[in-house]
Amino acid sequence: MISKPALAVKDLSVVFDDENNSIHALENISFNIHQQEFVCFLGPSGSGKTTLLRLIANLIKPTFGEVNFMFGHQPKIGMVFQQPNLMTWRTVLENIKLPLELENEDKDIANQKAKDMIELVGLKGFENSYPRDLSGGMAQRVGLSRGLIHDPDLLLLDEPFASLDALTRERMWTELSNIWQAKQKTVIMVTHSINESLFLADRVLVLTQRPGKIKLDMQVDLPRPRDEEIRYTSHFGKLAKKLRDAIE
Amino acid sequence: MPRPYEKIMKTSLSRLLGLLSILLFIPLWELIVRASDLPKFILPSPADVWTRFIKALNDGSLIYHTSITFIEVLLGLLLGTLFATIVGYMLAKSKTLEKILSPYLVASQAIPIVAIAPLLVIWLGDGILSKVVICALIVFFPVLINTIVGVRAVSAPLYDLMNSLRANRFQILFKLEIPASLPVLLGGLRIGATLSVIGAIVGELVDAEQGLGFLLQLGDFQYDTSMVFVAVFMLIVLALLLYGIVTLLERRFLKWMK
């Protein structure tokens, strides 16, 4: 399969200037991502992973370098944040519907899509709850639903499963895998978990301690679909070891 | 959190207490009148005030003057709130603008409204207009401050969310900034509503041919103290009415806070 390029990041550097000190968050980052590729970023805390996602989403401008999209149109972005980042005044349903509202989607269609999504992430019965009545994991699932609802071209996920329990997390991995395969999306996901990255990604990039540089760019040549069992294969172990060594 | 029935018990108990204290107030007042034996033009009895109330109600004067004051209060509140939220929003969005304007805003607060009310009446006449402007002025500052605080407190990650979805300014305003700052905005409106009543009375006391302030002064001149009491009670009713409206708005729009 010859896949088309999705985005090219070139010589990216970010320096945050405060009043008395400047923080060099990212240094000389370059990589290309193909359409429909699932890429994970691993790296220690403070290595600039969130910053990288914010750059790609065009929420901040780089100090040097550039991000170029090659979708042929402005890609639609779905972003899932490290914190659930919900609107406290909106119910679960209304929070999930937000991206559709911003696209002026028909009300009934939006409601139906949101309800299907709620079903998918196991939040049935909580449609009309407000965020303050949700557990951390439930809130995170609402955030994830909101990132997916408008069928984005590019999904940016910032540790979306960090606050879920192991069981839910693994269910969400499978769901995300299925959605990704069914809808042919390009996904960039930040995570701390080696298992998670190997379970989901086509490719894992490891960032170094601040300032973040790319230390390793590794293809994950595990067969799909991947299930629990794959973790006990020797190839999985080899890849995991390679990542662990790179993370320092 | 108390269990539901405990909560209901608590609220109905506190309501009962409130009602009781109002009911006890009238006999206590009557008692003081009888014990002190003061002349009617100094301290009228509840019955005197009631009679005066019925009379003013029947000759239409009470309704007329109350509605004049109500219109002044309401228009002033709306006008003041409108300008304060617009200016407040601009100040919240621009540090430069805030730096330029804040000395004037702070200075304007140093001038007591009572001091400039006569000026405004001279400039704008003794009709409704001057009172509306006084109300608007007195309402302006607290609503302005609350708007700035409210808009500044909108969480930065939610702006990130809206921007990642390419929301336009209009959508950011109506789907993020207004709902996010609404609790603080309504808090400002609550303070403004009370102040607006004060503004109208200050204006009417300076010079007016109509309104509750005028009635108050008329009663004073004519030693018709019962009339003064009636006017004061109407003012309380007015203030409570506005307070109730704001509370209704909060119930309607801040359901999620409970």
Ligand SMILES: Nc1ncnc2c1ncn2[C@@H]1O[C@H](COP(=O)(O)OP(=O)(O)OP(=O)(O)O)[C@@H](O)[C@H]1O
């Ligand atoms: N807006 C900002 N202003 C100043 N410094 C910032 C800003 N955003 C990030 N930084 C700094 O840049 C560095 C990288 O931050 P970033 O949030 O990208 O790290 P991260 O890899 O996502 O970490 P974590 O795994 O803990 O989420 C940190 O040292 C952080 O303090």
Ligand SMILES: [Mg+2]
């Ligand atoms: Mg982060």
